[in-house]
Amino acid sequence: MNETTPVCETQPATTVCRDVRRPIGMLCELTYRCPLQCPYCSNPVDISRGRNELSAAEWQDVLRQAAELGVLQIHLSGGEPCLRQDLEEILQTAVEVELYTNLITSGVTLTRDRLARLADIGLDHVQLSIQDVDPEGADLISNYKGGTEKKRDVARWVKELDLPLTVNVVVHRHNIENTARIIDYAVELGAQRIELAHVQYYAWAQLNRAALIPTREQFYHSVKIANEAKERLKGVMVFDVVAHDHYAKRPKPCMGGWGRSLIDISPSGKMMPCQECETIPGIEIDNVRDRPLADIWFKGQAFEMFRGTDWMKEPCKTCDRREIDWGGCRCQALAVTGDAAATDPACNLSPYHEEFAAIAERESREAPPPFKYRRLG
Ligand code: SF4
Numbered sequence: 001m002n003e004t005t006p007v008c009e010t011q012p013a014t015t016v017c018r019d020v021r022r023p024i025g026m027l028c029e030l031t032y033r034c035p036l037q038c039p040y041c042s043n044p045v046d047i048s049r050g051r052n053e054l055s056a057a058e059w060q061d062v063l064r065q066a067a068e069l070g071v072l073q074i075h076l077s078g079g080e081p082c083l084r085q086d087l088e089e090i091l092q093t094a095v096e097v098e099l100y101t102n103l104i105t106s107g108v109t110l111t112r113d114r115l116a117r118l119a120d121i122g123l124d125h126v127q128l129s130i131q132d133v134d135p136e137g138a139d140l141i142s143n144y145k146g147g148t149e150k151k152r153d154v155a156r157w158v159k160e161l162d163l164p165l166t167v168n169v170v171v172h173r174h175n176i177e178n179t180a181r182i183i184d185y186a187v188e189l190g191a192q193r194i195e196l197a198h199v200q201y202y203a204w205a206q207l208n209r210a211a212l213i214p215t216r217e218q219f220y221h222s223v224k225i226a227n228e229a230k231e232r233l234k235g236v237m238v239f240d241v242v243a244h245d246h247y248a249k250r251p252k253p254c255m256g257g258w259g260r261s262l263i264d265i266s267p268s269g270k271m272m273p274c275q276e277c278e279t280i281p282g283i284e285i286d287n288v289r290d291r292p293l294a295d296i297w298f299k300g301q302a303f304e305m306f307r308g309t310d311w312m313k314e315p316c317k318t319c320d321r322r323e324i325d326w327g328g329c330r331c332q333a334l335a336v337t338g339d340a341a342a343t344d345p346a347c348n349l350s351p352y353h354e355e356f357a358a359i360a361e362r363e364s365r366e367a368p369p370p371f372k373y374r375r376l377g
């Protein structure tokens, strides 16, 4: 299959063609329902947006279209995807159309029988989220009692069923001092991969920024610990560290570049270039119930809005990193500068960078306020 497809638009005097890559991955947010209430959850603060969930038959249709479009891997996520009683039907279709399947779960509702059933159907990978290595800390973060023991059981079942395991930990001021112990814990659970993701301050995390933000020193120290462990554990566990934007010099290529390789589908069928983009003024988000996936990917206004580099302003427009980080995150640019087409303030070439970094310096040194827990309704 070609990696790129020409998209042509006939204009009065000419026909303009651009090459658009096919997507590689798709995040399937099967539901926003979740027994946990993490204050950094990436689900929208207005979770009512997730009502009217796609049925299993609708997801199956989406998966068939995704495979045809060139998608190689899907992430079955949420909320908590295991709350969908029809998860098996959805997974079955993904396996039939030969998509690589990753289940992203908090694990607290799983039973061994159900996990075995998912493995029998052909599930390829499990990504288990861990809130902290200390049970009290984990209970406080998730506002859910007893998750730690259950997650240990789930990790054991994953290994018994011979499935690859990633442990996923969101890092913030309440667990950052435990970075070394969290890494040891992941090794003990038998994880082949650990994702240490410093909080990205959108959605619920933006509401809880002052409660979550670590100091610059804590951040650097935790990265040092992760780098040392990465060396020590070569061949045992792969590390994926997502850095803290406020203490960065350059932004991350958010979603690998807007409309370049990833699709997000919300529980109610909205097809988006990123989970947070509904906040961007003027964006028109298509629904998979109304329009074929390929049509949305190649021509949807939301995907076209910041695809490539034509939309960029200075300093991104002439920067030699513009096709490396793609100008960073549009939603963060909007939140901090009021302009979604501005340079991500995580970049130290942005005129807003100092102010952005100063927020973190100030808030991280004050006493943390109580969490605003993520709640449905
Ligand atoms: S971040 Fe926490 S609350 Fe949000 S979906 Fe994941 S486990 Fe549930």
Ligand code: SF4
Binding pocket: 250, 251, 315, 316, 317, 319, 320, 321, 322, 323, 325, 326, 327, 328, 343, 344, 347, 348, 349, 350
């Ligand atoms: S100016 Fe823009 S393209 Fe250059 S490093 Fe900063 S965010 Fe990236």
